[in-house]
Amino acid sequence: MMVFWEGYVSDEAMGTFAPIVVYWLYAGFYQVLPPLDSYRLHTRKEEEEKNLVPLWSVVKGVLLQQIVQAIVAHGLFLRKQWAEQKCNPWEITGSTQLVAVCRGSESESSVREQRAVSGVRICYGALRAQRAKRVVLFDPENERLSRKLAEGKYGSDGVVEEDEVLLDSWYRQRPLVEVTSQASSSEVTVQPSLPIQIVQIVIAMLVMDTWQYFVHRYMHQNKFLYRHVHSQHHRLVVPYAIGALYNHPLEGLLLDTFGGALSFLVSGMTARTAVIFFCFAVIKTVDDHCGLWLPGNIFHLFFQNNTAYHDIHHQLQGTKYNYSQPFFPIWDKLLGTHMPYRLLKRAEGGFEARLVKD
Ligand SMILES: [Zn+2]
Numbered sequence: 387m388m389v390f391w392e393g394y395v396s397d398e399a400m401g402t403f404a405p406i407v408v409y410w411l412y413a414g415f416y417q418v419l420p421p422l423d424s425y426r427l428h429t430r431k432e433e434e435e436k437n438l439v440p441l442w443s444v445v446k447g448v449l450l451q452q453i454v455q456a457i458v459a460h461g462l463f464l465r466k467q468w469a470e471q472k473c474n475p476w477e478i479t480g481s482t483q484l485v486a487v488c489r490g491s492e493s494e495s496s497v498r499e500q501r502a503v504s505g506v507r508i509c510y511g512a513l514r515a516q517r518a519k520r521v522v523l524f525d526p527e528n529e530r531l532s533r534k535l536a537e538g539k540y541g542s543d544g545v546v547e548e549d550e551v552l553l554d555s556w557y558r559q560r561p562l563v564e565v566t567s568q569a570s571s572s573e574v575t576v577q578p579s580l581p582i583q584i585v586q587i588v589i590a591m592l593v594m595d596t597w598q599y600f601v602h603r604y605m606h607q608n609k610f611l612y613r614h615v616h617s618q619h620h621r622l623v624v625p626y627a628i629g630a631l632y633n634h635p636l637e638g639l640l641l642d643t644f645g646g647a648l649s650f651l652v653s654g655m656t657a658r659t660a661v662i663f664f665c666f667a668v669i670k671t672v673d674d675h676c677g678l679w680l681p682g683n684i685f686h687l688f689f690q691n692n693t694a695y696h697d698i699h700h701q702l703q704g705t706k707y708n709y710s711q712p713f714f715p716i717w718d719k720l721l722g723t724h725m726p727y728r729l730l731k732r733a734e735g736g737f738e739a740r741l742v743k744d
C-alpha cells in the first residue's frame with residue numbers, strides 16, 4: 387500500500403506528528419465556522435458563563451500535552467522499529483535478489499530466480515512452516531548478508547538453513563503480508579493485507595475504549611485525582627473542538643498516550659496503520675467536543691458515543707455518567723453508567739441534550 391508520505395517522512399514520524407496536525411486542522415475548522423446558533427448544544431451565553439478557562443490557556447494546555455505525547459510516541463516507535471529489525475535478520479530490501487531452491491518431493495531440482503521488488507509478498511511465519519523449500523538471498527548492496535554468505539555461515543553453497551527465512555513463488559499466490567521498500571535500503575516494513583489491518587484497527591479501538599473507560603472513571607471516583615488532574619478537562623462545561631485535548635499533562639500521558647501505546651502494541655499494527663488509527667481517534671475526540679449538532683455529521687450517524695453523548699458527561703449533572711470514550715458506549719452500558727438523553731430543540735434556537743433519568 388503506497389501512502390503519500392512514502393519516501394519523504396517515515397511512518398514513525400507520521401504516527402507521531404500527523405495526529406497533532408490533524409487535531410489543529412479539524413479543531414481549527416470548527417473554530418472558524420460562523421456561530422451556527424441553530425445547531426449548538428449550548429448557547430453562546432452559556433459557554434461564556436459556565437466555562438472556567440479562557441481560550442488561550444486551553445490552546446496552551448493542548449500544546450503542552452501534545453509535546454509530551456510526541457516525545458513518548460517517538461520513543462515507543464523507536465522501540466518497535468528496533469524489534470522489527472530483529473525480525474528481519476536478513477535485511478531483505480526491495481533490491482534483494484531471491485533465488486528459490488525448491489527441494490523436497492514435488493520439485494526436486496527446480497531452481498528459480500526472482501528479483502524481490504517492492505511489493506513482493508512474504509510471511510516469515512509461513513516461510514518457516516515450509517521446511518521443504520530453501521532459498522538463497524543475494525543482494526550485492528547488502529553487505530551484511532553478502533558477508534555471511536561469503537563466510538559460509540549458512541552452508542557452503544550459500545543456501546539458507548531450513549529454519550531460516552525461506553521464500554518461494556508459492557507465497558506469491560498466498561500473500562499474507564507485503565514488503566514495501568523504504569527510502570532507506572536497510573529497512574523493510576511488513577504491511578499486512580487490508581482485512582487484517584481493519585481487524586487490527588477494531589482491536590485497537592476496543593483496547594483504547596477499555597483503557598480510557600476505567601482510567602477515566604477512576605479519575606472521577608478518586609477525589610485526589612479528580613481535584614488535581616481530571617477536573618482540568620471539566621473546566622469546559624460547554625465543550626468546544628479546540629478543548630478536546632485540554633487536559634492536565636498527566637492525564638494526557640495516562641489516558642491518551644498510554645492508551646494509544648497500549649492499543650498500538652496489543653493490536654500488533656504497523657506504524658503505517660497506526661497513522662490512520664491515531665488520526666481517526668483524534669478526529670473522533672475533537673468531534674465529540676465540537677458542541678455542534680450539525681446535520682449529516684457521519685460520527686453522529688455511526689456512533690452512539692458522539693457529541694451529544696459526551697456533552698452529557700461534561701454537564702454538571704452528568705459527570706458520573708457516560709465515561710466511555712472515544713468510540714463505543716459498551717462499558718457504560720455493561721457497568722450501569724450509561725445515561726440516556728433526549729435531544730430537544732431550544733426555543734431560542736439550537737439543541738439541548740437533556741438527561742433522561744429513570
Ligand atoms: Zn470526565
Ligand SMILES: [Zn+2]
Pocket residue numbers: 619625675696700
Ligand atoms: Zn471531554
